[in-house]
Amino acid sequence: MPVFHEFFAGGGMVRAGLGAGWTCAFANDFDPRKAESYVRNWGAEALRVGDVAEVAPDMVPGRADLAWASFPCQDLSLAGAGAGLAGGRSGAFYPFWRVIDGLAAQGRAPRIVAVENVVGTLTSAGGADFRAICETFLGHGYRPGALVIDAALFTPQSRPRLFVIGFRGAPDPALTAPRPEGPFHAAGLVRAVDALPAALREALVWWRLPPPPPRATTLADILEDDPSDAPWRTPEHTARLLSLMAPAHRARVEAAAATGARMAGCVYRRTRRDETGARIQRAEIRFDGLAGCLRTPGGGSSRQTLLVVEGRDVRSRLLSAREMARLMGLPDGYRLPARLSDACHLTGDGVAVDVVAHLRAALFEPMLAAAPAGALQSVA
Numbered sequence: 001m002p003v004f005h006e007f008f009a010g011g012g013m014v015r016a017g018l019g020a021g022w023t024c025a026f027a028n029d030f031d032p033r034k035a036e037s038y039v040r041n042w043g044a045e046a047l048r049v050g051d052v053a054e055v056a057p058d059m060v061p062g063r064a065d066l067a068w069a070s071f072p073c074q075d076l077s078l079a080g081a082g083a084g085l086a087g088g089r090s091g092a093f094y095p096f097w098r099v100i101d102g103l104a105a106q107g108r109a110p111r112i113v114a115v116e117n118v119v120g121t122l123t124s125a126g127g128a129d130f131r132a133i134c135e136t137f138l139g140h141g142y143r144p145g146a147l148v149i150d151a152a153l154f155t156p157q158s159r160p161r162l163f164v165i166g167f168r169g170a171p172d173p174a175l176t177a178p179r180p181e182g183p184f185h186a187a188g189l190v191r192a193v194d195a196l197p198a199a200l201r202e203a204l205v206w207w208r209l210p211p212p213p214p215r216a217t218t219l220a221d222i223l224e225d226d227p228s229d230a231p232w233r234t235p236e237h238t239a240r241l242l243s244l245m246a247p248a249h250r251a252r253v254e255a256a257a258a259t260g261a262r263m264a265g266c267v268y269r270r271t272r273r274d275e276t277g278a279r280i281q282r283a284e285i286r287f288d289g290l291a292g293c294l295r296t297p298g299g300g301s302s303r304q305t306l307l308v309v310e311g312r313d314v315r316s317r318l319l320s321a322r323e324m325a326r327l328m329g330l331p332d333g334y335r336l337p338a339r340l341s342d343a344c345h346l347t348g349d350g351v352a353v354d355v356v357a358h359l360r361a362a363l364f365e366p367m368l369a370a371a372p373a374g375a376l377q378s379v380a
Contacts (some may be wrong), residue, residue, distance in 0.1 A: 004066040005110065007052055007096050011037040011346045013328060014068050017356025019259060026060045028052055029169060033342050034349075040326035040335045053095040057102030065368055067110035069096045070351050071117060097136055104141065111371075112364060113142055114165045116351050121162050122192040130192050131200065133164055138203055142166025144194065145176070145205040148186040153212055154354035156219045157291045157327040161351065162189070164249075165363065172370035175363065179206040184209050209362050218289035220264035222327060223306070227320035229340050230303075238316040241267060241305070244283035256287050256309040266291050267305040267316070290321070291327055297341055321347075329353030 002022045006014050009027040011034055023363045027047045029035055035049045048059060049091050091117070103109055115133065122130050130146075137144035144166040153157035165328075193201055226232070242250065256263035265287040272282045274367060285307055286292075292304055303318040319327075321336050321343035329352050336343045 002065040002365070003062060004068060005060060005064040007055075007067065007069040007099075008071050008092070009038060009047070010034045010070070010350050011117075011334075012042045012357050013165065013330065013350040013353050015042060016040060016330060016334070017351075017353040018066075018360050019357065022066075022360070025062050025064060028055055030100070031345075033337065034346055037335070037337055037342075037346055045264055051095075052092055052099065055095075055099050057099055057106060057108075059098065060103060060108075063103075063108040064110040064274065066112045066114065066364060067100060068160060069113070069115045070095070071096060071115060074292055083281060093133070093136075097140060100140055100169070109141065109168055111168050112165065112367060113132055113137065113140075113168075114163060114359070114364075115164050116161055118159050119148055119162050119186075119188065121152055122188055127192055127195050134196065134200055137164065137166040138200070140166075142168050143203070143205055145207040146189055147184040147207055147209060148189045149184055149358075151327075151329075151352035151355055152215070152290055152360065153183070154215060155327055155329050155352060156215070156217055156222060156289055157294060157350060157352070159293045159354070160186075163355075163359070165359075167367055169371055172367065175366055175370070177206040177207055182209065183211050189271050207363060209358075212358055218264070219266070219291050219306075220262055220289070220308075222323055223264060223308070224320055224322060227317075227322065230318045230320035230323075232315050232317045238307075238314055241283050241316055242314070244269070244273075244281055246282055247284065249285050251307060252285050252287055252306070253314065257312060257314070263287055263309045264289075265307050265309075267307050269305075294324055294327060294344075294348045296345045324348075329355075329357075 003025050004018060004022055005026040006012070006024060007028050009015070012027065015027070024042070024046045027038065029038065029049060030051045032049060037049060038047055045127045046054065098115060100110065121133070124130070134144050144164050147163045147165070148160055149163060151157050153160070190282050193204060196204075245253070256265070265285045268284050270282050270284055271279050273281050281284065306317055306319060308315050321340055322332065324343065324347040325334055325336055326332070328347050328350050337346060
């Protein structure tokens with residue numbers, strides 16, 4: 001049974017995605033609120049709560065087949081302050097690698113290292129942060145490749161994320177492509193790789209990852225009828241929301257009503273300029289079956305507004321905690337925090353479970369099967 005270590009573990013969404021066929025030997029997160037959710041769902045045996053900078057290699061048992069790190073995104077996000085890997089939060093990337101380096105010095109280097117973050121990482125610091133990430137992988141003996149995967153392929157949430165995955169040894173040629181291909185090598189990723197120095201660019205691989213089956217669910221499918229933590233708003237409140245829409249967006253609501261079907265859309269408040277140039281608040285609606293990217297309370301509006309249209313009946317409310325969990329691919333049996341703000345923080349900071357499951361089945365397990373542990377060599 002493969003073994004993994006999960007750094008910046010949050011509520012254990014990577015553990016959920018890897019599934020019962022993988023063993024978690026070590027998990028770490030510095031946030032005690034997230035740790036409570038982790039323990040509530042997975043138990044405390046593997047978890048160490050505290051800053052990754054305080055994790056010594058001797059605290060991490062055994063040799064992992066996979067070390068996963070969804071390190072903090074605040075300094076890399078396009079909505080952030082732009083400090084990048086030099087920032088106090090996203091800079092936790094480097095203490096994580098000090099642990100990996102210490103494990104390698106003891107002959108216990110993980111066979112695979114995967115890091116996950118926002119796609120803003122590709123352009124942060126003018127591309128210097130993405131370059132530093134790739135150089136760090138190579139400097140520690142891992143052949144890296146990058147993927148951009150949108151959770152919308154799996155669940156009805158628009159959530160593109162960057163995944164850099166490194167293998168310690170020569171990767172199976174069947175798992176790599178000679179050039180970018182498929183839905184996971186987005187144009188922005190290709191541009192970022194093309195901007196790397198030639199020697200570094202040539203050292204990277206393009207992981208070959210098959211696309212998943214077409215997504216079968218829409219936003220309407222994951223909604224609760226009457227969630228206690230997201231009551232339906234008054235007709236007057238909904239009317240006020242509609243009044244903030246420009247004609248093109250009101251037309252979308254009318255078109256949804258004309259279908260007679262139950263249509264669910266997410267409303268986003270924007271500041272726009274009117275015909276005189278004055279700045280006014282607008283409400284903008286999308287009926288593409290997707291929620292927008294979930295955020296933490298500290299990353300902007302963490303709870304999106306729903307507009308549900310059934311014929312002439314139009315209702316509005318916020319997303320519930322369980323709906324946010326479903327958008328992250330968590331099963332309904334997953335125990336959420338009692339406080340709604342903690343649930344927003346947990347889901348907004350997480351990695352989509354279905355994305356991890358796809359990586360496990362299509363990449364991680366084939367990688368491990370193709371190269372016996374004793375045959376692995378460093379590429380450094």
